[in-house]
Amino acid sequence: MPVSASTLTDLLARGYAALPCPREVRLEPGETPLDESWCVYSGDGVSRDNMALESLSEGLSAVFGKPPARGGGRGAKTVRLEIVPGTVAAGTAEAISAQGYRLDVTADAVRVTGNAPAGLFYGVQTLLGLLRPAPGGSGAMELPRGRIDDWPDRELRCIHYDTKHHQDRLEAVKSMIVRAAAFKANAVVWEIEDKFAYERHPQIGAPGAFTAAEMKELAAFALRRFVEIVPIVQGPSHLAFVLKHPEFAALREDQANNYMLCPSNEKSYELLFAMYDELIDATPGCRYFHVGTDEPYFLGDGVDCGCRARREKIGAGGMMAEFIARCTEHLKSRGRTVICWGEHPMTAVDVPRLPAGIVNAVFQSVEMSEAYRRQGIRELIYSPVQGARPLFPEYFHSPDPAKPAPGRLEAIFNTVAHGPARPFDPLGVLLAGWDDAGLHLETFWLGWAAGLSWGWNPAAPSPAEAAASFCRTFHGPEAAGMVEVYRLLDRLARFWTGAWDLAPSRRGPSYQRRWHPRFDRTLSLPRVPDPENLDNGSFFNARYAALLERAEAAAADCQRASELLLENAGRVRRNRHALEVFLSIAGLVEDHVRTLRALSAAERELDAARADVGNVRYGSAREHLARAAQIARGAAADREATFRNLRATWEKSRLEKGCSVDGKTFLHVQDDTKNHPADWTPDLGYLVKPARELGLEAWAERLDAAAAEFEKRHPKEQKGWKPGGDFAEDG
Numbered sequence: 001m002p003v004s005a006s007t008l009t010d011l012l013a014r015g016y017a018a019l020p021c022p023r024e025v026r027l028e029p030g031e032t033p034l035d036e037s038w039c040v041y042s043g044d045g046v047s048r049d050n051m052a053l054e055s056l057s058e059g060l061s062a063v064f065g066k067p068p069a070r071g072g073g074r075g076a077k078t079v080r081l082e083i084v085p086g087t088v089a090a091g092t093a094e095a096i097s098a099q100g101y102r103l104d105v106t107a108d109a110v111r112v113t114g115n116a117p118a119g120l121f122y123g124v125q126t127l128l129g130l131l132r133p134a135p136g137g138s139g140a141m142e143l144p145r146g147r148i149d150d151w152p153d154r155e156l157r158c159i160h161y162d163t164k165h166h167q168d169r170l171e172a173v174k175s176m177i178v179r180a181a182a183f184k185a186n187a188v189v190w191e192i193e194d195k196f197a198y199e200r201h202p203q204i205g206a207p208g209a210f211t212a213a214e215m216k217e218l219a220a221f222a223l224r225r226f227v228e229i230v231p232i233v234q235g236p237s238h239l240a241f242v243l244k245h246p247e248f249a250a251l252r253e254d255q256a257n258n259y260m261l262c263p264s265n266e267k268s269y270e271l272l273f274a275m276y277d278e279l280i281d282a283t284p285g286c287r288y289f290h291v292g293t294d295e296p297y298f299l300g301d302g303v304d305c306g307c308r309a310r311r312e313k314i315g316a317g318g319m320m321a322e323f324i325a326r327c328t329e330h331l332k333s334r335g336r337t338v339i340c341w342g343e344h345p346m347t348a349v350d351v352p353r354l355p356a357g358i359v360n361a362v363f364q365s366v367e368m369s370e371a372y373r374r375q376g377i378r379e380l381i382y383s384p385v386q387g388a389r390p391l392f393p394e395y396f397h398s399p400d401p402a403k404p405a406p407g408r409l410e411a412i413f414n415t416v417a418h419g420p421a422r423p424f425d426p427l428g429v430l431l432a433g434w435d436d437a438g439l440h441l442e443t444f445w446l447g448w449a450a451g452l453s454w455g456w457n458p459a460a461p462s463p464a465e466a467a468a469s470f471c472r473t474f475h476g477p478e479a480a481g482m483v484e485v486y487r488l489l490d491r492l493a494r495f496w497t498g499a500w501d502l503a504p505s506r507r508g509p510s511y512q513r514r515w516h517p518r519f520d521r522t523l524s525l526p527r528v529p530d531p532e533n534l535d536n537g538s539f540f541n542a543r544y545a546a547l548l549e550r551a552e553a554a555a556a557d558c559q560r561a562s563e564l565l566l567e568n569a570g571r572v573r574r575n576r577h578a579l580e581v582f583l584s585i586a587g588l589v590e591d592h593v594r595t596l597r598a599l600s601a602a603e604r605e606l607d608a609a610r611a612d613v614g615n616v617r618y619g620s621a622r623e624h625l626a627r628a629a630q631i632a633r634g635a636a637a638d639r640e641a642t643f644r645n646l647r648a649t650w651e652k653s654r655l656e657k658g659c660s661v662d663g664k665t666f667l668h669v670q671d672d673t674k675n676h677p678a679d680w681t682p683d684l685g686y687l688v689k690p691a692r693e694l695g696l697e698a699w700a701e702r703l704d705a706a707a708a709e710f711e712k713r714h715p716k717e718q719k720g721w722k723p724g725g726d727f728a729e730d731g
């Protein structure tokens with residue numbers, strides 16, 4: 001049942017934010033202050049190197065500036081950690097029960113009891129998330145007295161981490177894992193593509209790709225925090241990152257297209273399994289492996305390879321099921337459970353061809369789910385954090401004002417908390433953060449955290465409370481006005497997306513998918529005037545009047561967002577990088593506003609020049625022309641400066657996109673089928689590609705040339721004229 005925005009959990013009613021929201025909360029009157037004098041005591045089952053202990057120590061250190069003392073003698077106030085099987089969630093499945101914990105807060109003691117190590121770790125995350133500054137400004141924190149019993153509704157809670165078109169730095173990946181674990185994610189499904197240095201096929205890994213040793217380090221780092229890395233190696237489609245290399249072109253289903261490999265070619269499996277094996281070796285201790293399998297548009301098209309004959313016999317869906325079965329055989333022998341996108345072209349009739357025990361990561365329909373259940377295949381509830389929109393997810397606003405729909409946050413709630421997959425006892429949830437449009441990782445956390453939260457506890461909170469609690473926990477209790485920042489950025493991204501004309505793409509339509517048109521964002525620049533009479537066919541201000549009006553509203557939003565972000569940059573202690581990234585996004589939109597204003601002003605200069613010709617004020621006309629060119633050049637220079645700032649900010653946490661490392665250069669060949677904005681350019685330039693393609697600099701040059709020609713033809717003011725004075729027209 002939908003939860004109204006006006007509902008309020010007991011914790012928030014007491015002024016405490018918690019995401020996920022604990023399942024059973026019994027609060028008592030009074031708060032317990034916690035300060036640096038508190039000790040941490042490891043009780044039953046908690047070894048000195050226990051991760052919950054380490055996490056608590058780190059968390060308290062970050063608050064009090066020094067780690068808490070271990071032990072706790074007579075009279076000392078203690079946070080006691082212990083593991084006592086069966087403390088909470090009795091009767092649930094073992095995998096769920098192991099994640100359960102109890103948090104008791106009394107006047108002078110805090111006790112976290114996990115059913116198992118994972119549960120204890122989650123209890124500590126809840127404790128750290130609840131801490132809020134105690135009144136009086138002493139620097140002490142406080143917790144609400146009472147008892148929390150908590151365990152997850154769904155066993156597996158995945159964030160989908162997509163690095164198709166960028167690579168985060170090693171430390172940034174670790175930070176992502178720590179934060180995901182704090183929101184009680186226990187799997188990072190990593191669409192790693194070419195960001196892994198495959199040793200047997202060194203062409204595939206992009207320059208700077210993570211080595212096997214680095215992957216092992218990340219996998220161990222994650223596992224210690226009860227997070228499994230689940231590598232994705234796509235197949236048979238979405239393989240442009242492999243098939244773009246001439247060495248692998250022979251494996252293409254269609255020689256003219258780098259998107260898909262031939263599933264009838266034995267060498268396809270040799271390559272895929274070699275890639276699987278390296279990633280399996282680099283992620284020891286992880287249980288799952290994702291084999292992709294979405295959008296196989298050309299499955300069965302190949303004639304000579306035998307695919308066409310197979311499709312005629314068992315259909316494209318049957319072929320896909322065979323492909324998954326084949327991959328599963330290999331992965332099972334390596335001890336991994338297969339996860340796939342079990343979608344079109346498979347239908348319920350194809351499901352019996354699939355091996356039991358695999359996991360479908362994307363709920364399709366009741367009919368398919370029934371088939372999956374009969375086949376012994378469990379499912380994940382799939383919900384994307386973002387669609388295809390550039391810059392920032394549509395958390396609050398439907399991307400298309402013509403078709404009103406709930407924003408992403410509400411859609412995630414509807415899908416995860418009470419969607420149609422629920423009755424089929426899903427294994428877990430998967431919150432996708434696609435890299436297609438090239439958004440920054442920091443923009444996904446609100447959706448990831450909220451979705452993970454409803455995977456843990458579908459009963460609460462409401463989407464509105466989730467947003468508020470997220471901002472309190474993610475940005476810290478000092479943060480103010482952050483929900484408004486997310487709303488503003490959402491609105492700004494919507495403005496930017498619609499602040500262009502759409503022209504047929506220079507790339508042409510998608511290969512063999514002419515029903516899937518491609519567009520480029522562009523604007524018509526003011527006309528360069530005729531050098532004879534400076535007729536400029538003025539149109540820009542009239543044609544774009546409504547857009548220019550929206551741009552002024554966006555300018556106000558940019559200003560408000562920037563002010564809030566700058567204020568918070570001086571307040572918050574957590575996740576400050578997100579604030580910088582958000583400022584850079586507001587900056588990019590602001591730059592587009594500046595460009596629109598510049599084009600409007602430039603046309604007004606051209607209009608004035610034209611009027612001057614009518615009044616035979618040639619000198620003044622030339623000045624207007626020069627100003628128009630100067631305005632255009634200024635806008636281009638501003639754009640490049642904005643972009644340089646954005647790049648510097650984004651690349652604090654990312655490698656330089658498309659970089660060369662140790663003499664290895666990045667081979668940039670676009671996907672022949674997909675047209676992901678982030679794939680438009682090897683570097684971050686895709687973010688300013690539409691603005692650059694306006695050609696403001698070239699426009700200014702053409703204007704200079706027209707002005708020079710005008711000067712040649714009209715070297716002087718006409719004699720006997722008083723500029724601006726009265727004159728009688730002929731006739």
Ligand SMILES: [Zn+2]
Pocket residue numbers: 253261262263264265302305306307308
């Ligand atoms: Zn084939």
